Amino acid sequence: MRAVTGHGETERGHQDHGHGRSHGHDHGHGHGHDHGDPSAMRPVAEHAAAVAALLAPQPVETVELAAALGRVLAEDLASPVPLPPFSNSAMDGYAVRAADLDAVPVELPVAADVPAGRTDGPPLQPGTAHRIMTGAPLPEGADAVVQVEWTDAGTERVRIDRAVAEGQNVRRAGEDVTEGRVVLGAGTLLGPAQLGLAAAVGAGALPVRRRPRVLVLSTGSELVAPGEPLRHGQIHESNGPMLTAAVTDAGGSAELLRFVPDDVAAFTRTLDDALAAHADDPVDLVLTSGGVSAGAYEVVKDAFTGRGVEFSKVAMQPGMPQGLGRHRGPTGEVAVVTLPGNPVSSLVSFEVFVRPALRAAAGHPQAARPRVRARLAEPLDSPAGRRQFRRGSVDAVAGTVTPVGGPGSHLLAALARADCLIVVDEETTHLEAGETVEVWLLDG
Structure with a gap:
């Protein structure tokens, strides 16, 4: 595997936190030489389009409201009822005829109580009042509600001190939604407000796009499960x-297949066994990290080469070595995306290529992360011919962004502190503080 220092990076066969087994070296200090030729690399946009093309739109399934949060509505939802379904009181108080309050103060007999939920309330007779609660049906014959604060709160007779206009403090039937109106369109991302509306119109279940099913493979003989003690030469498995x-955050359904053997035959057998186990519930995407560079022990690359997956260098930092295609497994073809092994390279590559593809397949109206422009708080260098994705922190009030950590692809702690990616185009090698850059917001 090639050794790269400076703006370049080594994408080792396995995840590397800077202290694990190394088939190469990533100094990550911004000095040295990059042996990659950017002119021979694949453009970021071209690779992103190829990844997106691997995943078809997901089929429709119907789920209960409780399982619909974060899903994308597949069909228009029309309301079978008006909202509100009946005219009701907007206040605790007294239902009246506005004409009976021409001369105030006035005292009226309280002929009935109308709590919320009552369905058999009597009509309001002229010259009387009904004590009524918020949300309770407006009695037939009433045309306004006097809020309790404008009365003496009487239970048998009530003194009303202020007049009201016809329609005052009344929520009219259909005021919010008319019967038959489309209240949620296909493609709507279902959050708490949307699910509340669906429930209000009587929808107990909704047709949504299925979550893309992703099998995540973790390879590496040096890996140990988090929580287990480390021996010399081992690292905790984090990718x-x-x-x-x-x-999961992107809206997919993930299954982690851990500690896949560092052997081509064993890797292929383990993968195909896992795919066969999902024959009735097929996997949409196999996602791997590591083992995709040019070294002697690149199990992922060796296992997939000649079986429908192609590998290339993409003009970006971090994340240059990438792979994609369709693996010919025991149950047919399945989409495969192979990511670099260094943790930062792996997650940045996921953000750039995989996350938008998953969201688009699931029907999300906004597949990409929110993007804004911000002024750099400090100078920044970038490699010529490669699009750089630097970790950063945004100050929304000041409109500035500050790089977090260096460009090294093993600096996972810096990535964990970042709330954005700073994007520097391929033609730019240096930016001064105060210059404007594109920023991808990671919390959007």
Whole structure:
């Protein structure tokens, strides 16, 4: 595997936190030489389009409201009822005929109580009042509600001190939604407000796009499960949990297959066994990290080469070595995306290529992260011919962004402190403080 220092990076066969087994070296200090030729690399946009093309729009399934949060509505939802379904009181107080309050103060007999939920309330007779609660049906014959604060709160007779206009403090039937109106359109992202509206119009279940099913593979003989003690030469396995969480956050359904053997035959057998186990519930995407560079022990690359997956260098930092295609497994073809092994490279590559593809397949109206422009708080260098994605922190009030950590692809702690990615185009090698850059917001 090639050794790269400076703006370049080594994308080792396995995850590397800067202290694990190394088939190469990533000094990450911004000095040295980059042996990659950017003119021979694949453009970022071209690779992103190829990844997106791997995943078809997901089929429709119907789920209960409780399971619909974060899903994308697949069909228009029309309301079978008006909202409100009946005219009701907007206040605790007294239902009246506005004409009976021409001369105030006035005292009226309280003929009935109308709590919320009552369905058999009597009509309001002229010259009387009904004590009524917020949300209770407006009695037939009433045309206004006097709030309790304008009365003496009497229970048998009530003194009303202020007049009201017809329609005052009344929510009219259909005022919010008319019967038959489309209240949620296909493609709507279902959040708490949207689910509340669906429930209000009587929808107990909704047709949504299925979550893309992703099998995340973690390879490396040096890996140890988090929580287990380390021996010399071992590192805790982090890419698997990180990418599994990223898939879930993107709206997918992830399964982590840990500690896949560092052997081509064993890797292929383990993968195909896992795919066969999902024959009735097929996997949409196999996602790997590591083992994709040019070294002697690149199990992912060796296992997939000649089986429908192609590998290339993409003109970006971090994340140059990438792979994609369709693996010919035991149950047919399945989409494959192979990411670099260094943790920062792996997650940045996921953000750039995989996350938008998953969200688009799931029907999300906004597949990409929110993007804004901000002024750099300090100078920044970038490699010529490669699009750089630097970790950063945004100050929304000041309109500035500050780089977090260096460009090294093993600096996971810096990535964990970042709330954005600073994007520097391929033609730019230096930016001064105060210059404007594109920023991808990671919390959007």
